[in-house]
Amino acid sequence: MTSAYLGTAIQFALYDQGSWEYLTKAFTEIRSGQSDTAFLLADAYVDRNDDGTYASNLNEAFIAITCVDYPVETDPAVLAAQRDALAAADPLSEPEDLDTVGDAVCEQWPYKFRGAIEPVQGDGAAPILVVGTTGDPATPYQWAQALSDQLESGVLLTYVGEGHIAYDEGDPCVVDTVDDYLTDGTVPKDGLVCDPAKE
Incomplete structure (x- = not known):
C-alpha cells in the first residue's frame, strides 16, 4: 500500500459522502497494518475485479482523453x-513515487495535445447553466465559478454539499432547476444557491 494506491482509494471514497465510512475503516485498518478496505476502494475506482481483470476500459478511456486535452x-x-x-x-510519499513525477504515459501517447489552454467563451450561445458543488473532490467549486465567469452567457447554480455530481444527490432545488433548464429552457437567476440545510 503506497501513497499512490492510498490516494486512489481516497479519491474514490470522496466522490460520495456515503463512502466516507469505508474511508474511515480503511484508515483504521492501515494504522493496524491492514490494507483490505483501502485496496477495495482503489480497485473499485478503476473497475478492477477480484481476479485482476477489469470490468470496463474506463481508466484507459480517461487516459486517452487526458493525453489529448492537456499539454x-x-x-x-x-518537474523537480x-x-x-x-x-x-505528502508524508506518506514513497521515494519511487516521487521520482516518477511527470506524465510518462502521455509522453508516450501517439496523439498529442494541440492548441492552447485558454478561457472558454461561448460567444453568442444561449444561456449555459453551470452547476458547481462546494464540496466536490474531483472538480473544485472554483472551477465552476471560473467557467461561469468565462462564458459570455454562463449562469452559475451552486449546490452547498458534498459529492462530485450535484444533480444525483436528490436535492429538489438542484433537480428541479436542472430539469426545467433541460426540458423547457427555463434559465435560473445567475448565482442561485441550493443549500439543503436551509431548504
Whole structure:
C-alpha cells in the first residue's frame, strides 16, 4: 500500500459522502497494518475485479482523453519543483513515487495535445447553466465559478454539499432547476444557491 494506491482509494471514497465510512475503516485498518478496505476502494475506482481483470476500459478511456486535452509538462526544473512540493505535502510519499513525477504515459501517447489552454467563451450561445458543488473532490467549486465567469452567457447554480455530481444527490432545488433548464429552457437567476440545510 503506497501513497499512490492510498490516494486512489481516497479519491474514490470522496466522490460520495456515503463512502466516507469505508474511508474511515480503511484508515483504521492501515494504522493496524491492514490494507483490505483501502485496496477495495482503489480497485473499485478503476473497475478492477477480484481476479485482476477489469470490468470496463474506463481508466484507459480517461487516459486517452487526458493525453489529448492537456499539454504534457517535460521541463526537468518544473518537474523537480513539483516533486519537492509533493514530498512536502505528502508524508506518506514513497521515494519511487516521487521520482516518477511527470506524465510518462502521455509522453508516450501517439496523439498529442494541440492548441492552447485558454478561457472558454461561448460567444453568442444561449444561456449555459453551470452547476458547481462546494464540496466536490474531483472538480473544485472554483472551477465552476471560473467557467461561469468565462462564458459570455454562463449562469452559475451552486449546490452547498458534498459529492462530485450535484444533480444525483436528490436535492429538489438542484433537480428541479436542472430539469426545467433541460426540458423547457427555463434559465435560473445567475448565482442561485441550493443549500439543503436551509431548504
